[in-house]
Amino acid sequence: MASSARLEVRRLDWRAEAAGEAGAAAAGRVGGVGPAVFCVRDTLLTLPHRHVIVVPTNKFWLKEETMVRTPTKEDRFSFGLWTVGWLAADPFGETTRSALRPWEYAEHLAELGVWGITFHDNDVFPFDATDAERDKIVARLKKTVDAAGLTIEMVTTNTFTHPIFKDGGLTNNDRSIRRFGLRKILRNVDLAAELGATTFVMWGGREGAEYDSSKDLNAVFDRYKEGLDTVAQYIKDKGYDLRIGLEPKPNEPRGDIFLPTVGHALALIAQLDNGDVVGLNPEVGHEQMANLNYTHALAQALNAGKLFHIDLNGQKGLKYDQDLVFGHGDLLSAFFTVDLLVNGFPGGGPRYEGPIHFDYKPSRTDGIEGVWQSAAANMEMYLQLAEKARAFRADPEVREALEIAGVYELGQPTLGAGESLDDFVADRSAFEDVDVRAAAARDYHFVDLYEKAVQHLIS
DSSP states (O other): OOTTOOEEEEEOOTTHHHHHHHHHHHHTSTTOOOTTEEEETTEEEEOOSSOEEEEETTOGGGGGGOOOOOOOGGGOEEEEHHHHTOOOOBTTBOOOSOOOOHHHHHHHHHHTTOOEEEEEHHHHSOTTOOHHHHHHHHHHHHHHHHHHTOEEEEEEOOOSSSGGGTTOSSSOSOHHHHHHHHHHHHHHHHHHHHTTOSEEEEOOTTSEESOGGGOOHHHHHHHHHHHHHHHHHHHHHHTOOOEEEEOOOSSSSSSEESSOSHHHHHHHHTTOTTGGGEEEOOBHHHHHHTTOOHHHHHHHHHHTTOBOOOBBOBOOSSSSOOOBOTTSSOHHHHHHHHHHHHHOOTTOOOOOOSOEEEOOOOOTTOOHHHHHHHHHHHHHHHHHHHHHHHHHHHOHHHHHHHHHHTTTGGGSOSSOTTOOHHHHHHOGGGTTTOOHHHHHTOOOOHHHHHHHHHHHHHO
């Protein structure tokens, strides 16, 4: 910001005034820093409940782009109940928040403009609940969901928390536990169908190993395929409008998890007898934990017709699974992910039409108010990136840069229409007569194109 720029405060929340006054009073002096006050260059800025955007008045073209619209049902944002319901216990500390009831989380999410919710079975009712208890709790949740106009778009099964699953559910060395795990999964396939969900996610968090000597790895993949095919066949036999979304992850909680990446999962799906109803639910953090490009993973899943669901969050490189707010890790990666989801491929092709699902954890340092602020932050980030991505693709300079870079040319088949292999081999212009020096001298200007994306992101 230039030093000569005059500051203009754009309020995004009517509560700004009250928050500012309270903060100033707490600070005890004008310009002091209280709970809701910052002083920037001797200018007192009152902060709203969530945030204020400060626009330099000499940047006149930004002024109409600072407002973040309120999420609506049409955005199809959804959250897992385990996200806002995380009580913030970790391997080194106890919980820092008290639990609400499942339907209370749903009510608060609806107030934020959320369209849908998702859950594991044991997010809603205990592992050892009786049938009567289970039915009563599910009915109570369903009543709230219907009253709030929410959609239960995905259901999944917890086969990782209870000690019985310490060696996995579908790939456990103990056959009786595999049979128990499979029955637990099928029971919740029924629940998903009953509640109108269209996706059944399967995350094999305990399907893995710490010691290579502990598993017959050939048998592992046979059992994994057997389990997935059984669930898929059950869905077909029941006539359910459900598809399975596998969720890859490289490690954590197991030292090495089977199906660690999108590529591994696609390879296994291709071997299934019922693979037509099995696809993927890639998560940002899980791919980035393996130092992979999440946008590329989505693209390959789309290209294969297997992107059934997505999990958005934030991750800062090769760490534990951070589950940050979406965009609070690799922001440029988040921008290009939203660019793909909103705009599709530059040359056309398959599009993702499913919900925008967030799988994150509110900060352990926040109380319940921070839970709802962070949930809203996920949606706000997506909406802001979506607007920037649309502006990026609509920019005439960007379109010209895409042309110069050859991005559109990549959509042209390498072989000509109707060209046989014999014709190709006989075509001297394809090889023998190529001026390799001239071809090697081509300048793609990839950096210029990328810089245009960065400018749209930070403007």
